[in-house]
Amino acid sequence: MTVKAKNKRAVKQKLFPVFTSLALMAASMQPTFAAIEIDETDFGPSYETMVVDTIVGKPLQLVNAVAGTAAYIVSLPFSLIGGNADQAQQKLFVEPWDAMGRCLGCTVAEDNYYKSQVINNNTVRIVVDQPSEILINTNDYVVVTP
Numbered sequence: 001m002t003v004k005a006k007n008k009r010a011v012k013q014k015l016f017p018v019f020t021s022l023a024l025m026a027a028s029m030q031p032t033f034a035a036i037e038i039d040e041t042d043f044g045p046s047y048e049t050m051v052v053d054t055i056v057g058k059p060l061q062l063v064n065a066v067a068g069t070a071a072y073i074v075s076l077p078f079s080l081i082g083g084n085a086d087q088a089q090q091k092l093f094v095e096p097w098d099a100m101g102r103c104l105g106c107t108v109a110e111d112n113y114y115k116s117q118v119i120n121n122n123t124v125r126i127v128v129d130q131p132s133e134i135l136i137n138t139n140d141y142v143v144v145t146p
Contacts, residue, residue, distance in 0.1 A: 045105025
């Protein structure tokens with residue numbers, strides 16, 4: 001091996017960790033750019049997502065909810081023995097039927113946003129930094145002292 005070849009190899013061995021470190025740093029910085037503000041003018045389901053949800057999504061959710069209910073009933077004796085009947089009820093019965101109540105064409109985040117905009121006299125809404133907010137349910141006997 002010549003001196004020139006050894007020098008090239010040494011340079012490659014030194015530059016590889018540097019470029020790898022830079023690539024990992026760039027890849028780890030990408031999630032920080034993902035937080036964006038919600039543009040309320042273009043927020044929500046589009047016509048296409050509503051049509052697809054009507055034709056495909058909601059019927060499949062109904063099938064999933066009915067199948068989940070049947071699976072819950074079949075698994076109930078076993079989950080009672082195992083002591084996790086509440087978890088089985090939540091995953092197999094409650095969550096599929098709650099998904100049926102989501103607005104047409106909405107993602108989970110959009111549905112949560114729309115439901116948070118509904119006026120509830122028992123909820124105090126504190127806007128921290130748009131769109132972040134704190135919701136306090138006053139049915140929980142919150143005591144505020146000056």
